[in-house]
Structures are given as structure tokens and as C-alpha cells.
Amino acid sequence: MDLRQGIGPRRPGKTADEFQQDLLSNLFYRRGTTVESASARDAYETLSLTVRDRLAERRSRTAAAHFATNPRWVYYLSAEYLLGAQLEQNLLYSDTGDLAAEAVKTLGFSLEDLEELDIEPGLGNGGLGRLAACLVDSMATRDIPAVGYGIRYDFGIFHQIITEEGQTERPDDWAFHGNPWEFPAPDDRQTVGFYGHTEPIPGAQTRKRWVPGEIVLGEPSHMLVPGYGTETVNIVRLWRARGSEASFDLSRFSAGQYAEAVQEAVRAENISKVLYPDDSTELGRELRLKQQYFLVSCSLRDIIRRFRLRNEGWAEFADKTVIQLNDTHPTIAIAELMRLLVDEYELEWDEAWSITRRTFAYTCHTLLPEALETWPVHMFERLLPRHLEIIYLINMLFLKEVEARFPGDHDRVRRMSIIGEEPERRVRMAHLAVVGTEAVNGVAELHSKLLRETVLNDFAELWPAKFQNVTNGVSPRRFVKIANPRLSDLITEGLGGDDWLGDLERLAGLEALAGDASFLERWRAIKRANKVDLAAGDPDSLTDVMIKRFHEYKRQQLKLLHVIAMYHRIRADPSADWVPRTVLFAGKAAPAYHAAKEIIRLIAMIAARIAADPVVSPYLKVVFPENYNVTLAERIIPAADLSEQISLAGKEASGTGNMKLALNGALTIGTLDGANIEIRARVGAENFFLFGMDAYQAANAHQQGYSPWAYYEADGELRAALDTLRAGTFGEAGQRVAASLLGRDEYLTLADFRSYVESQDEVDRAWRDPQRWARMSVLNTAHSGFFSSDRTVSDYAARIWRVAPVPVPKEG
Incomplete structure (x- = not known):
């Protein structure tokens, strides 16, 4: 049998009947069970093998094309x-989602049931x-x-x-x-x-x-x-x-x-x-x-x-x-x-x-x-x-x-x-x-x-x-089509097709819809529905997310100082017209990175204190969904209103979470660090909440002998937040974080605090105008086309790798 001459195993079928037959054959001959006794895991494994077979057939043609050239x-x-998770992406990339949904019904399961088993x-x-x-x-x-x-x-x-x-x-x-x-x-x-x-x-x-x-x-x-x-x-x-x-x-x-x-x-x-x-x-x-x-x-x-x-x-x-x-x-x-x-x-x-x-x-x-x-x-x-x-x-x-x-x-x-x-x-x-x-x-x-x-x-x-x-990029298939299907469908409708999934610059066509009241209303409804699915807080609150690996330079501690400042403001004037916020942290700290783990512990203490406070909790909630990974990111990112990209300027290489969030219509509050600069340049300064020193100002601050105590003494709101930590209100973790900030503050958290809080106040003002916020959100998505990993790969291929594509012939 000469496989190179096209004589080989039977290729997987493409019709609904053929897909179902392949599924049953895999259940019998590869999983070793029957329809009557198949468990959910049997069905999941069998479906995965059936989809994998279709990719394997393409893989064989890919290998042949590469060998020939x-x-x-x-x-x-x-x-x-x-x-x-692999199942949903492979269904999309093999164009078998509808076939699979019908076929697994014969085993007594829904596709959604089986996707839950895909770790x-x-x-x-x-x-x-x-x-x-x-x-x-x-x-x-x-x-x-x-x-x-x-x-x-x-x-x-x-x-x-x-x-x-x-x-x-x-x-x-x-x-x-x-x-x-x-x-x-x-x-x-x-x-x-x-x-x-x-x-x-x-x-x-x-x-x-x-x-x-x-x-x-x-x-x-x-x-x-x-x-x-x-x-x-x-x-x-x-x-x-x-x-x-x-x-x-x-x-x-x-x-x-x-x-x-x-x-x-x-x-x-x-x-x-x-x-x-x-x-x-x-x-x-x-x-x-x-x-x-x-x-x-x-x-x-x-x-x-x-x-x-x-x-x-x-x-x-x-x-x-x-x-x-x-x-x-x-x-x-x-x-x-x-x-x-x-x-x-x-x-x-x-x-x-x-x-x-x-x-x-x-x-x-x-x-x-x-x-x-x-x-x-x-x-x-x-x-x-x-x-x-x-x-x-x-x-x-x-x-x-x-x-x-x-x-x-x-x-x-x-x-x-x-x-x-x-x-x-x-x-x-x-x-x-x-x-x-x-x-x-x-x-x-x-x-x-x-x-x-x-x-x-x-x-x-x-x-x-x-x-x-x-410059880095992200996959729009994974982080919009799969993670945010409602938004993906609206974008496809608005642009008259889904070619944008392979050519993300086509998102620029959404700019023409940023003034359409009906489109903006649907855009806002999708964001709210995603927040309902996330179930992290009030879906009508501003969902303020900071999702990234824990490290002091990323400055989760700066966000916490802002949370404590909001806590104090609300308690001082409960009857004011506050913008309700759900502040969501997610990410892992290295097991031996004790300073980062103290920040996580402090978040947990603050979240519990706020939740138990009847005065503050109607307006402010802090949540920390555990075990951040791609699966969790796919739930959080579509629901985010505000993207926290607040690392000290000159410390973050690029970031890709900032790109995923902007692509899904979250507005960024951030420093001039990493790819934030390029995001701001493309989405427009008026659609980005900027604060803080730039990289050269930060370096100069250290060279001139930075003193965190000077900022503590000069800013009453900052001093009140740190004093709350120092007093043990939020446990020993708060005391240790405060001691670190006042003792060395290597990443200039206190120096950027006032600028950050003022920028957050501007966030509140923008949120109070739903049409303005929705328009800014649409424009963030419309101008994020540059941040596709397809563009990144094309840049590597042309500038560094000097490689040419090798198209694989279609079957037959």
C-alpha cells in the first residue's frame, strides 16, 4: 500500500450520517463500549477521537506537502x-460543531455536557x-x-x-x-x-x-x-x-x-x-x-x-x-x-x-x-x-x-x-x-x-x-469567537461576514457603527449578558478586572489601595451617588514568591471585610475566582468593562491580557508601559484612561532618591489607606504589604497613587454616560486589529525567520 499515491485508510466522512457512523465506530472499536452503557466520559473521549481523526487526515496531507517541498x-x-481546552477550538477549526452536536444526541448527551469534561x-x-x-x-x-x-x-x-x-x-x-x-x-x-x-x-x-x-x-x-x-x-x-x-x-x-x-x-x-x-x-x-x-x-x-x-x-x-x-x-x-x-x-x-x-x-x-x-x-x-x-x-x-x-x-x-x-x-x-x-x-x-x-x-x-x-498578538478565534460568541455574532453581522477572524484589521469597519444607537444598545446588552454568565457580581455594576500573574511590578497592590480609598469614601458618605463596582482579581503567585502571596492574602481579607459591611457592599464588591487559566479567562474577559494594566512603566515587556480585553471592548486604565502605548495610539487617547509616570520618569525617580514616605505624608487619602493597613484592619498581610510599600516601594506604587485615583474618577464620569462608554468600547474593539497573533507571525516570518508559507492542497 503506497500512501504517497493516495491509497490508504478510509478518510473520515463529512456528512452528518458519516460523522455519526464514525462516532459510533470509535465508541465500539476504540473506546470498547456501547451506546447503551456509554458514560459521559465515554461520549467525550469518543467525540474527541472522532474530531481528532479529521484533523489527523489534514495532518497527513500537511506532512506530505512539507515533505514534497x-x-x-x-x-x-x-x-x-x-x-x-481543545474540544471547542478543534470543532471550530474542523468545521464540525453542528455535526458533533447532532451526533452526540444519539449517545444521550448534549455537546455542552461534553465540553464541560474537556480539561x-x-x-x-x-x-x-x-x-x-x-x-x-x-x-x-x-x-x-x-x-x-x-x-x-x-x-x-x-x-x-x-x-x-x-x-x-x-x-x-x-x-x-x-x-x-x-x-x-x-x-x-x-x-x-x-x-x-x-x-x-x-x-x-x-x-x-x-x-x-x-x-x-x-x-x-x-x-x-x-x-x-x-x-x-x-x-x-x-x-x-x-x-x-x-x-x-x-x-x-x-x-x-x-x-x-x-x-x-x-x-x-x-x-x-x-x-x-x-x-x-x-x-x-x-x-x-x-x-x-x-x-x-x-x-x-x-x-x-x-x-x-x-x-x-x-x-x-x-x-x-x-x-x-x-x-x-x-x-x-x-x-x-x-x-x-x-x-x-x-x-x-x-x-x-x-x-x-x-x-x-x-x-x-x-x-x-x-x-x-x-x-x-x-x-x-x-x-x-x-x-x-x-x-x-x-x-x-x-x-x-x-x-x-x-x-x-x-x-x-x-x-x-x-x-x-x-x-x-x-x-x-x-x-x-x-x-x-x-x-x-x-x-x-x-x-x-x-x-x-x-x-x-x-x-x-x-x-x-x-x-x-x-509586538505580541493574540488569537481572535480563541478570545472572541470561542470566548465571546455573542459579540462574535454581532461583529459578523455588522461587518457582513466573518472574514475578520482571519484578517483582524477588518474590525476597523465597526467604527462606522460606533454612532449607531441601536448597535450600541445591542453591544451593551451583550456585555451585560456576559456578566450575568460570569456571576461575579451585579451585572449592572462596572466590572473592573485585573487578571494576570501576581508580581509586585504588576502592582496589584496599587489597585488594592484604590479599593481601600473607595471603601473609605463610601463609608464617609453612604448617601452619595456612587458608581457600583465589582473589582475582580485573578492570577497565580509562584509558590515561593511570598510577597506576591501576601498580596493575594490581603485581597481575600479585604473582600471578606467589604462583603460583611452593609454600608459599603451595595456599591463595592471584591472577588477572586480561583485557579486562573484559559478556561476562566474565556469567562472573565467578555464580561470586563475596565481593564487594569497598571504596571510601573518600563517593567512590563508587552502584556497580552491588555490586548484580549481591548479586543472584547473593555476600556483600559493603564500606564505608558509595554503594549499599552501601542493600544492607546490605535484606539485613541480619548478612549484610554492614562495615568502615572513614563519609563524615563520612573527611572529618574529612583536615581534622585525616591522616598515613599514623602508621598505618604503629602496625600491624606493615601495616608488613610496605608494607616488602615498598618493598624491591622486587614490582618497581618495588610501590615506586611504596608511595611513593604513604606519601606522600599521598589515599583513606585505610592508615587503613582494620586494620578491613578484621579484617572479612576474619570472612569466613573465616563461610566455615568452609557452611550459614551458603549461608543468607547466599540472603538476599542474596532481599532484592536493590529493585535492579532496572525500579524505577529507574519512579522516574524518576514523579518526574522525568512520563511514562506506552504499551502496544503485540499482533499481530492
Whole structure:
């Protein structure tokens, strides 16, 4: 049977009868049960397989088209992918929603029942992982040949529980019932080494032999990533750590030493247990570094295998391959590719280095120095001895280049070295990422500018052409069509079709409807209906949302100071005409980030106090839905009226929550930080509530000796809010947050408080005019077309990857 000649298995049917027959066949032959005894989970698994079969058929044609054209490939390396639930998206992308709804009725279930069982994969946490998911979606939608590589975490990051005591972490056993969207491939396991020592090879100057002291197996599976409105289906390949065949000690097991018998297997499998292990201990930090190397080692071997399916030798590798590093987590891939090329494939150093630098590109996602990963040299030397030797050699040759360009500038050489010497010797991963790649990009215009001017200034002076900007984007299919179907339908009606889902700039056509009273009334009704569905508070109140990872620079504490100020105002004058507000927080704090967890605890205390206050509670409510993820975001974002984007200017790289919220008609209150600047420029300054210092003013405030006490003493309302915290009204968490703000206030919360409150007062004035607010909301959506991840991918493809789309022929 020659599958390449079109002779192969029966293709899934397209009619309602064929879909139902395929569903029943999968129920009988793959699930092993009958219509009469099928449970809801049987029906869900069977439906998922039936939809997956249709995507798999497209995947086979995609693979055939790619094999025939032998294109330049994009390989996206990311520590996380926040994919979201798969069933509804795959129904949309396979155009089988109506067929599925009818077919599952034969099993006695509704489609909505089964969608409730569709658990989103626990493969990510925050903006980094959701961006990765949006980009792989858009790569498929734009017909870009691509594979995403990541780790198949057993327990995700954690399942968050919120009580009055704050955040508690529980394991996120997302795959307890299995994952029907996954294709295991245990026969493609890769071998990964750790520890050990290196040995010289006689006659070889740069080659060494690495003898690992520990061997772990990387077992892959993959999930299908279909494009929208196209035939392309790409994949995300995920690696799971397994013990080697020798990791089970039968003699110890036979002697009753059961735990000792499996300790090597457990040690190996710990690598892929959780995303971002707690790094507050030496063992936790080492496990993080092991995770990073495990990901890149498995992925690079797989990339080379794929390259050699159609190519011989190495002359074309960099022309056929671009590897995008999503932040510093996979940066060790640069040293690993050098090791493979030099030590295993026996290329000369200069040739290998030329290939490596032309293959990689690096996206930096931060301006926080502490987020630019560094690793102790002693840990690197113990865990990855050969890679440290390679990094030393890369660094030596690089510093010679710096010295030649800037003779006598020893301080510059020290600053740019891949090895930091003080206070302890550490490997600077961001420096390695810049040195070993062809392109470096930031993710918003301001972020890219500040990278060049501050964090990576020396490198930008050395290689100015290497630095670029590609502003982030989000998927309109996931965050409007799926998350907000009512609004999606209204937009489609207003624009006369749904082409906007693949060309988001078409939303500009809504501007013509922003003055239509009937359209605005329907727009407002949809927002209210979404708030009723969310059930977080009074649907007629202003729904004020702050949904993001908890970090002090994001300044959830500033929002809390405003909440306390509102609490005081209402109590001082209960009979005033207050604008009712529902303030919604959601997001997770890293388990070891105690300051962020104190803020969550404080939110819980304030929420309880306000709820119990009969004077304040009719006008103000604070809620914290737990375990923020894509599924919860899809409920909150459509219901949001006000989007809180209040990080200290110059600290947020881009943000994508700001884009999702604006796209769904929420108005932004924010600083000139990250992509806020670009959102404001596009939606119009009059449709954006601006406050606070800009990045240069914030930097200057620190340089001039910022004193939080000066702001405390000068602003009575701020002083009253902080005194309430200091007095213990909201428990010890409030006292600790206040002490932090008055003691150092690293992110200038108190300095921006007055400007923020004044901007919030303007929010109230705008909300009192429903027609004005609705018009501003429509214009936010109308001018958010730029913030599509499809545009982001097109920018990467043209500016950095230099890849062309490969359309996949339709069936037949």
C-alpha cells in the first residue's frame, strides 16, 4: 500500500450520517463500549477521537506537502504552552460543531455536557505560555511549516485554591483521565545525559567526549495544531522524562527495599513532573536547569532527525532551520547544538559556530534583571560539564571580538562577558542568547527600545542590526469567537461576514457603527449578558478586572489601595451617588514568591471585610475566582468593562491580557508601559484612561532618591489607606504589604497613587454616560486589529525567520 499515491485508510466522512457512523465506530472499536452503557466520559473521549481523526487526515496531507517541498522550518522552543481546552477550538477549526452536536444526541448527551469534561492541558501558566499557544495557532493559520517543542508536565504548575488565608497550591492532575488529543510516540525516545565528566580526544583541538553520570529518556507525544481557514495542521511535540531501562533495581525490590528500587526512575521522572519547580532551594534550582537541558536536548536531536529526512550534510542546515528561543529558558540549546555538531558529528568549530548562529533567534520577554536567568558556574560544571567548556570557549572568542571593536574598554568586556564574576561566578543565559543567535527581538515597541538602551545596551551597540521589535498578538478565534460568541455574532453581522477572524484589521469597519444607537444598545446588552454568565457580581455594576500573574511590578497592590480609598469614601458618605463596582482579581503567585502571596492574602481579607459591611457592599464588591487559566479567562474577559494594566512603566515587556480585553471592548486604565502605548495610539487617547509616570520618569525617580514616605505624608487619602493597613484592619498581610510599600516601594506604587485615583474618577464620569462608554468600547474593539497573533507571525516570518508559507492542497 503506497500512501504517497493516495491509497490508504478510509478518510473520515463529512456528512452528518458519516460523522455519526464514525462516532459510533470509535465508541465500539476504540473506546470498547456501547451506546447503551456509554458514560459521559465515554461520549467525550469518543467525540474527541472522532474530531481528532479529521484533523489527523489534514495532518497527513500537511506532512506530505512539507515533505514534497522541503521548506525552511520554524522550530519554536518554549518552556510552556497555555493551550486552553481543545474540544471547542478543534470543532471550530474542523468545521464540525453542528455535526458533533447532532451526533452526540444519539449517545444521550448534549455537546455542552461534553465540553464541560474537556480539561485544558496543564502545560503553561502565564503570558509566556499563552503567547506560545497563540503563535503556534497562527503559524498553522498562516501555513508556516512549524513544530512547537515543550515539556509534557504531569501536574502543570499547580491548582490554586483561594481561601481567606490566601493562596494554597494543590497538584494539577490535568491528565488524570488521559488526554484524547495526544499521540504518544514511545518509539521515538531520545537519550539525555547529565553529570559525569569529559575526556580529551587524541588529535582533536575542540572536540571532547562527554561521559554522562546519569541517563534519562525523553519520551515524546504530540498534539495537533490546526490552522483556521486553511488545511494546514502542525504539531506541538512534548517530552516526558522516563527512567532508563536500568533504572529499576530488581535485587533491591526483591529484598523488600521498594522505595530504593525505583529511586532512579523517580529521580528521572521528576524532571517533567511540574512546570517551574520551586527554586528556593539548591535542589529546586538544579531541577529547573535539568528541565531546560532536557527540553533542548530532546528537541535538537528530533530537529536534526527531521532535517536529515530530506537533506544530507550540514551546508543547508541553517537555510532549512530556524529555532526560535521563547525567552532564556531554552538558551542552553546554543551550547547543545555546538556539542552535537562538534563532538558527535565532528564538524570543525568555526563551521559549527557559523551554523549555530545562523540557526537561532531569541525573543526576550523581560526588562527585569532578575528574570534574565543566570546559573551558578559550580552547578553548571557539575550538571553539564561539557556545555560549560563549550560556553567558556564561546565566551573567549566573543570577548576577543569585543576587545577588537572596543580596545582598552575593560569595563565593557566585563559587562558583556557570558560569565559574570561577581558576587559569584554565574553563566548569564541572556548574554549567551544574544551572542549565539542571528536575531534578538523585544515584544512591544517600548520594550524593544528599552532593551537596546538599557538591559542589552552593550550588545545593541556591537550589533545594532541584530535587534528588532515584533509586538505580541493574540488569537481572535480563541478570545472572541470561542470566548465571546455573542459579540462574535454581532461583529459578523455588522461587518457582513466573518472574514475578520482571519484578517483582524477588518474590525476597523465597526467604527462606522460606533454612532449607531441601536448597535450600541445591542453591544451593551451583550456585555451585560456576559456578566450575568460570569456571576461575579451585579451585572449592572462596572466590572473592573485585573487578571494576570501576581508580581509586585504588576502592582496589584496599587489597585488594592484604590479599593481601600473607595471603601473609605463610601463609608464617609453612604448617601452619595456612587458608581457600583465589582473589582475582580485573578492570577497565580509562584509558590515561593511570598510577597506576591501576601498580596493575594490581603485581597481575600479585604473582600471578606467589604462583603460583611452593609454600608459599603451595595456599591463595592471584591472577588477572586480561583485557579486562573484559559478556561476562566474565556469567562472573565467578555464580561470586563475596565481593564487594569497598571504596571510601573518600563517593567512590563508587552502584556497580552491588555490586548484580549481591548479586543472584547473593555476600556483600559493603564500606564505608558509595554503594549499599552501601542493600544492607546490605535484606539485613541480619548478612549484610554492614562495615568502615572513614563519609563524615563520612573527611572529618574529612583536615581534622585525616591522616598515613599514623602508621598505618604503629602496625600491624606493615601495616608488613610496605608494607616488602615498598618493598624491591622486587614490582618497581618495588610501590615506586611504596608511595611513593604513604606519601606522600599521598589515599583513606585505610592508615587503613582494620586494620578491613578484621579484617572479612576474619570472612569466613573465616563461610566455615568452609557452611550459614551458603549461608543468607547466599540472603538476599542474596532481599532484592536493590529493585535492579532496572525500579524505577529507574519512579522516574524518576514523579518526574522525568512520563511514562506506552504499551502496544503485540499482533499481530492
